Amino acid sequence: MEEVNLKKLVGKSDVKEIINDILKEINIEISIMDLQGNILQGTSKREGDIEFPININEKIAGFVIGESKAAIISKLLSYLGNSEFDKKMLIKETLNKYREINLLYNLSEKMGSTFEAKEISQIALEEATRLINSTKAEISVFSKDRKRLEKVVELNKHSSTINDEALNNYINTVLDEGTGQIINCLENNSSESMVCTPLKVKDKTLGVISISNSNNIIYDSEDLKLLNAIATQAAIALDNTNLYESIRDTFLQTIEALIETIEKKDSYTAGHARRVAVYSISIGEELGLNRSELTKVRLAALLHDIGKIGIQDKILLKNSRLTGEEYEVIKKHPVYGAEILENIDQLKDIVPSVRGHHERYDGKGYPDGKKGDEIPLIARIIAVADAFDAMTSHRPYISNKEKEQALNEIYKNINTQFDPVVVEAFLKRAKVLQQN
Amino acid sequence: MCKKILIVDDEPHIRMLLEQTLEDFEDEGVEILVAENGKEALEYIKSERPNLVYLDVMMPHINGFDVCNIVKNELNIRDLYIVLLTAKGQEFDRKKGLEVGADLYLTKPFDPDLIVEKTEEVLGIKL
Numbered sequence: 361m362e363e364v365n366l367k368k369l370v371g372k373s374d375v376k377e378i379i380n381d382i383l384k385e386i387n388i389e390i391s392i393m394d395l396q397g398n399i400l401q402g403t404s405k406r407e408g409d410i411e412f413p414i415n416i417n418e419k420i421a422g423f424v425i426g427e428s429k430a431a432i433i434s435k436l437l438s439y440l441g442n443s444e445f446d447k448k449m450l451i452k453e454t455l456n457k458y459r460e461i462n463l464l465y466n467l468s469e470k471m472g473s474t475f476e477a478k479e480i481s482q483i484a485l486e487e488a489t490r491l492i493n494s495t496k497a498e499i500s501v502f503s504k505d506r507k508r509l510e511k512v513v514e515l516n517k518h519s520s521t522i523n524d525e526a527l528n529n530y531i532n533t534v535l536d537e538g539t540g541q542i543i544n545c546l547e548n549n550s551s552e553s554m555v556c557t558p559l560k561v562k563d564k565t566l567g568v569i570s571i572s573n574s575n576n577i578i579y580d581s582e583d584l585k586l587l588n589a590i591a592t593q594a595a596i597a598l599d600n601t602n603l604y605e606s607i608r609d610t611f612l613q614t615i616e617a618l619i620e621t622i623e624k625k626d627s628y629t630a631g632h633a634r635r636v637a638v639y640s641i642s643i644g645e646e647l648g649l650n651r652s653e654l655t656k657v658r659l660a661a662l663l664h665d666i667g668k669i670g671i672q673d674k675i676l677l678k679n680s681r682l683t684g685e686e687y688e689v690i691k692k693h694p695v696y697g698a699e700i701l702e703n704i705d706q707l708k709d710i711v712p713s714v715r716g717h718h719e720r721y722d723g724k725g726y727p728d729g730k731k732g733d734e735i736p737l738i739a740r741i742i743a744v745a746d747a748f749d750a751m752t753s754h755r756p757y758i759s760n761k762e763k764e765q766a767l768n769e770i771y772k773n774i775n776t777q778f779d780p781v782v783v784e785a786f787l788k789r790a791k792v793l794q795q796n
Numbered sequence: 797m798c799k800k801i802l803i804v805d806d807e808p809h810i811r812m813l814l815e816q817t818l819e820d821f822e823d824e825g826v827e828i829l830v831a832e833n834g835k836e837a838l839e840y841i842k843s844e845r846p847n848l849v850y851l852d853v854m855m856p857h858i859n860g861f862d863v864c865n866i867v868k869n870e871l872n873i874r875d876l877y878i879v880l881l882t883a884k885g886q887e888f889d890r891k892k893g894l895e896v897g898a899d900l901y902l903t904k905p906f907d908p909d910l911i912v913e914k915t916e917e918v919l920g921i922k923l
Binding site: 451457 | 812816
């Protein structure tokens, strides 16, 4: 505990003034001495002087030296010293709160920027080991079936000698009891200690965070309080991650179901969407698109023909040549596709690409007759991939020669049907693939 | 010559909190000065020449921006590191802070560890 500095207290101008006023009033001389024997005020001892102790926080902090009346000064200084002490404690408590507020603020800010369980755990552990003296730290979470505890991240600051078995036993105790615990000296005569607390959101326990030290550290309630604060934040972030993942899974499953629907209806297109997606992504990569753009490429390619669901079977599945009228019906599928996908918020971005995948670079395509850069890049990519697959997917095995012919066919239609930049990227990729 | 830190805030509890945060520097021979308003702050800066000042922005009469501006641009005192303190949630005008020559700005409730770290860095003292 921080002591109140007697020298500072006596040196305060208002304190000095009060003491001098009193001394004048009661007409005595005194000196004030600290525990080391330094005279802080007045001169050295006079004959017959008595030492009156100054008690601050139940400890002697110094003496007032003088005749019997000097006792009043020692009482005054004891009182002021204790007030100062109380004030200091309050200030310290407030500063600790400030620390906590800042910790939580920084944590939630950092954790809010990611949906990766690993990253969240890493942030939590780094913060915990920064604030709590430790040689090892880890976060484990329950598996989906809640049968096992799986380690997400482990930080070993120094080569730790922690006894893992003992540690795991205590972790299980913490999980059973549902509250954080401090265990100093894991086993008899051990130099290992740990603080451990569950990661809880409402009534759900997601896992556990533990901090341990093998160097004779004694953890206290302050350490546990900090770890609890970190655990709360981490648990919320991890829970959000779970929610996010389940939403994402539902989304991906929905798309799978949509693709499956069109494949079930038209066996010709079975596998087509997936192959077009593969080709489109490789073109996108060659063009240097970033991760989120490549995700859009993939989704748009997978779903580009989804509008065929809206075409009557007798036209869509017709084996003989289509009449002009029937062909006009088939040409509606990009528009139907766009209309279907518009209903899903997460797919709004790719709607123009699905609508535009039968546009031609020279403006003679459908449904809108857009040309050049008016056509979304992803639509221009899918157009190339779609054409290539249409030419090469009619039989189970395609020779290199036939692939070559298909590529030549695409090359011939640069600037008319296809965007030259996209074709160039595709040819480059195809060449690399053939060489391998 | 001993190094000096000046704390300027019109709220007594913030002054106390900053004083307590910086207390350990006194053991290293650093003098801590405390001012309650902008006018007092300017007097201290002129007479005591502190090395570092923690300066509240929102003060009546002469606010933190004004003090900073006078020090850096009128008195041309360059060897004073000025940290502006603003309340959290209060919009801090970064551009204005930059214009008046503040070296750093922090939000209240301040992080005591960060204040100690910054002070160590500016004064070249390791606690």
